[in-house]
Amino acid sequence: MICEMKRMLMGRGMWAAVALAVAAILSGTAWPVRAGGLEPGHFMRLVQNALCGKVVYYVMPVAAVLPWSDSVLQERKGGFLKSVLPRGTRLGYAQNKALAVALGSFLAWVVAGMAVLFLFFVLFFPREFSCRELCQWESSRWEGGWPVSPSLIWELAAVLLRCGLMSGILGTLGGICAVLSESSYLGFGIPFVGYYFCIILRERYFPDAVWLYPPGWISGDAGYFLLLFLVTSMELHGYMLYGRLEEL
Numbered sequence: 001m002i003c004e005m006k007r008m009l010m011g012r013g014m015w016a017a018v019a020l021a022v023a024a025i026l027s028g029t030a031w032p033v034r035a036g037g038l039e040p041g042h043f044m045r046l047v048q049n050a051l052c053g054k055v056v057y058y059v060m061p062v063a064a065v066l067p068w069s070d071s072v073l074q075e076r077k078g079g080f081l082k083s084v085l086p087r088g089t090r091l092g093y094a095q096n097k098a099l100a101v102a103l104g105s106f107l108a109w110v111v112a113g114m115a116v117l118f119l120f121f122v123l124f125f126p127r128e129f130s131c132r133e134l135c136q137w138e139s140s141r142w143e144g145g146w147p148v149s150p151s152l153i154w155e156l157a158a159v160l161l162r163c164g165l166m167s168g169i170l171g172t173l174g175g176i177c178a179v180l181s182e183s184s185y186l187g188f189g190i191p192f193v194g195y196y197f198c199i200i201l202r203e204r205y206f207p208d209a210v211w212l213y214p215p216g217w218i219s220g221d222a223g224y225f226l227l228l229f230l231v232t233s234m235e236l237h238g239y240m241l242y243g244r245l246e247e248l
Contacts, residue, residue: 004100008068014104017066020059021112028055029116038127041152043120047113048156051163057215060109061195064167067104069174070184072097072241090245098172098238102230105171106164113160162218165226170195172233179241 008014028050032038050056075081085093170191178187195214202213210216217226 004096008100008104014067017063017108018112020063024055024059025050025116028053041148043124044156047117051159052219061192064105064170065174065188068101070178070187094238094242098234101175102168102172106168109163109167168230172237176237
């Protein structure tokens with residue numbers, strides 16, 4: 001598993017996904033226009049609002065499949081699959097691959113969100129601190145001396161976690177499609193098409209079907225549903241990969 005994770009983290013797809021996710025978050029940020037101080041936690045609100053914005057929704061299925069979804073096909077093409085299977089078991093390989101695919105897609109958005117958060121901390125937190133000194137906000141605004149509200153930290157962490165889970169689901173579905181179709185293009189394309197198909201159905205035909213709207217799963221309180229969906233997808237991915245290894 002450690003070897004699988006190292007190869008995934010060193011792959012170009014992983015860092016291409018992180019770069020794309022960072023670009024999406026920055027593009028969807030409502031940058032502060034007024035000069036002077038900012039309210040406490042403003043840099044965190046910028047990231048949270050961007051993660052719940054349309055740019056992130058549009059880019060999500062593209063960045064999710066880049067890290068490791070079609071890796072089994074690339075390993076077959078390069079001959080790595082034939083060399084690694086005799087040294088282990090099909091079950092172990094399928095389990096490691098399913099976990100690595102989901103974790104790669106999950107980490108792409110989490111790392112991107114943390115990188116943008118650090119950038120905004122450097123850019124905007126000094127303005128929040130100076131505004132605190134100038135305006136002399138009451139201690140209640142700072143919740144017992146905290147420079148950032150703990151509730152705001154939890155809200156941002158929850159949104160970032162849901163983004164990671166949603167990305168992990170899409171990446172895993174991409175892995176399933178790649179195994180079944182034996183095509184990287186279909187592995188990348190089918191989750192993309194299915195994602196937008198659900199959005200179109202909800203926006204045009206079923207406006208009350210919140211369960212059919214993937215962006216709503218990120219902005220809403222659907223963490224447990226996404227976790228269950230991800231675990232189920234990983235189990236299905238591992239099962240299908242195990243059954244197709246001999247054919248691959």
